[in-house]
Amino acid sequence: MSSVWVIARRELASFFDSLIAYILLVLFLGFSGFFTWLYGSDIFLVGQASLQEFFSVAFWTLFFFIPAITMRLLAEERKTGTIELLLTKAITDTQVVAGKFLAALLLIAIALLFTLPYPLTLAALGHPDYGQIFCGYAGLLLMSAAYISIGLYASSLTANQIVAFLVALFISLFFHLIFGVLSNQFSGGTGQFVDYLSLSSHFESMARGVIDTTDLVYFLSIVLAGLLLAQLQLFKRNLD
Amino acid sequence: MDIHIENLKKTYGNQAAVDGVSFEVRAGEILGFLGPNGAGKSTTMKMITGYIGIGGGDIRIGNRSVREHSAELKKHIGYLPEHNPLYEDMPVMDYLRFCAELQGVPKQETTSRVRQMIRQCSLDAEKHKKIAELSKGYRQRVGLAQAMIHDPEVLILDEPTTGLDPNQIIEIRKLIRELGKAKTVILSTHILPEVEATCDRILIINKGRIVADGTAETLRRQARGQQVLQVRIEDAEEQDLRADLSLLPGITSYTPVDPALGRWHIEASPGSGIQRSLFRLCVDRHWVLTELIPVETRLEDIFRDLTLN
Structure with missing residues (x-):
């Protein structure tokens, strides 16, 4: 476990060293703040003490930002050759993948932490449903975890960061949008199955304040699948 | 370990x-x-x-x-x-x-x-x-x-x-x-x-x-088929030297490198005592032996020999 933390800490430090972290924080807070409080169907226009609008904005901004965070995680190591250095240290491939995943998740968690003034402001303005807000944040974190593991897998495929970004975006788009659209085209069992694959339906139920075990199982399966595939990609070097 | x-x-x-x-x-x-x-x-x-x-x-x-x-x-x-x-x-x-x-x-x-x-x-x-x-x-x-x-x-x-x-x-x-x-x-x-x-x-x-x-030493010994010398013999006519060199025991090749200065490149089978017989020859003929340099097989040559076939 401590090795995982050593890797995560280095990764996190390099996010902040390379400005990626600051750019992400500024853009994320800028977008979500603007649409939650100032423009469109913002809180004052709707007139309800609810963070629904914030959750739906974050749902989209994180979708775009996460591949930008994850694209370098393994691709850069491959490009500069430091992957050889890392994988010949006294650590396992699993620890490497887990450390990098943790670093990206922590960065997102920090970004979400900065939005804590939103619910605090709401509390001053009215009587928000705290359970619902908690569920919304949990949903955002779970969704981020799923997209991070997809991004990590995409990053393990190539030494080119742009390719990693696009592949991550492409795979994520299926979960974010396409499965949801497709599910309307099918009826019966197939329709239900494709709807189950759609991340947005799971997220929406959480943002409404309902945490279901099927949702948890869904998010955790994506995370696990992404991490395993990334690890498999690293393991490939052992084959002839 | x-x-x-x-x-x-x-x-x-x-x-x-x-x-x-x-x-x-x-x-x-x-x-x-x-x-x-x-x-x-x-x-x-x-x-x-x-x-x-x-x-x-x-x-x-x-x-x-x-x-x-x-x-x-x-x-x-x-x-x-x-x-x-x-x-x-x-x-x-x-x-x-x-x-x-x-x-x-x-x-x-x-x-x-x-x-x-x-x-x-x-x-x-x-x-x-x-x-x-x-x-x-x-x-x-x-x-x-x-x-x-x-x-x-x-x-x-x-x-x-x-x-x-x-x-x-x-x-x-x-x-x-x-x-x-x-x-x-x-x-x-x-x-x-x-x-x-x-x-x-x-x-x-x-x-x-x-x-x-x-070791570098053993590789050299393995590779060294011939004893190689670089010599300089002054005061000798090229024809005379050539004739006498051909009679030395164990010599396998002798080529002039710079005849005007009397520089020669000599190869002989190992253990034939070529240095001694060269010296004797010069004394007998009243030639002056000013250089006698054993040429070591370089690691480069061993490397080339072993990797270029």
């Missing part, structure tokens, strides 16, 4: 990169791994360090197979990969600390180990700089420092001196010799004087196979 390698194989696609390599390295020995580019040096080293899987055969380090105990053995191996990749965005101190932590150096010893490596590799003036700002020589030292941060018993160095200037090369060599006293060291290079200066033993590999194994 001794390293035993038995019939090691690795294929990429349908090309054999390493094709049945077997050798041993004992603790305290520095082995020079020599070969042209693409001979399989790096591939062998990557298999020893556990970066890539073993294709066929086995590698045993301290009687434990890399196949089964790779994770545990990594703690005892220090590795400097080819091209010396480093995390450029990290300051030297942080980087060394990071490597120490990954290698499982106990927490209370980390600081003292980092300090010791900085002293040993003379990195003191650069320790707070980012690695990206360092010159090539210093980067190489950081590479060596990270390989040795956990005081490993086995050191694998893939071309540790490429791209350095002659002064830096001598310093790095000294460092390797010093640190290598109690360790098992394998270093690869294609700079031939380097192996002679640093290594106890030389292994030449070509197209995935070992073509020579021994």
Whole structure:
């Protein structure tokens, strides 16, 4: 476990060293703040003490930002050759993948932490449903975890960061949008199955304040699948 | 820790990169791994360090197979990969600390180990700089420092001196010799004087196979079919000299290099006492022998002979 933390800490430090972290924080807070409080169907226009609008904005901004965070995680190591250095240290491939995943998740968690003034402001303005807000944040974190593991897998495929970004975006788009659209085209069992694959339906139920075990199982399966595939990609070097 | 390698194989696609390599390295020995580019040096080293899987055969380090105990053995191996990749965005101190932590150096010893490596590799003036700002020589030292941060018993160095200037090369060599006293060291290079200066033993590999194994001295003795001399005989007419040389016992070839100065290149079968008979000849004829230089077979020639067929 401590090795995982050593890797995560280095990764996190390099996010902040390379400005990626600051750019992400500024853009994320800028977008979500603007649409939650100032423009469109913002809180004052709707007139309800609810963070629904914030959750739906974050749902989209994180979708775009996460591949930008994850694209370098393994691709850069491959490009500069430091992957050889890392994988010949006294650590396992699993620890490497887990450390990098943790670093990206922590960065997102920090970004979400900065939005804590939103619910605090709401509390001053009215009587928000705290359970619902908690569920919304949990949903955002779970969704981020799923997209991070997809991004990590995409990053393990190539030494080119742009390719990693696009592949991550492409795979994520299926979960974010396409499965949801497709599910309307099918009826019966197939329709239900494709709807189950759609991340947005799971997220929406959480943002409404309902945490279901099927949702948890869904998010955790994506995370696990992404991490395993990334690890498999690293393991490939052992084959002839 | 001794390293035993038995019939090691690795294929990429349908090309054999390493094709049945077997050798041993004992603790305290520095082995020079020599070969042209693409001979399989790096591939062998990557298999020893556990970066890539073993294709066929086995590698045993301290009687434990890399196949089964790779994770545990990594703690005892220090590795400097080819091209010396480093995390450029990290300051030297942080980087060394990071490597120490990954290698499982106990927490209370980390600081003292980092300090010791900085002293040993003379990195003191650069320790707070980012690695990206360092010159090539210093980067190489950081590479060596990270390989040795956990005081490993086995050191694998893939071309540790490429791209350095002659002064830096001598310093790095000294460092390797010093640190290598109690360790098992394998270093690869294609700079031939380097192996002679640093290594106890030389292994030449070509197209995935070992073509020579021994000290520089034994390799020379094996390769030396002929005794080669460069002589300068003054006051002699070329015709006379030619006639007399042909009569000397054991001589196999004599060619004038610079007839005006009396310089000749002479080859004779070994043990024929060619130096003595040449000297006698000159005394008898009242010629003056001003130069008599035994020409050693150079390592370069041995290398070319072994790898160019």
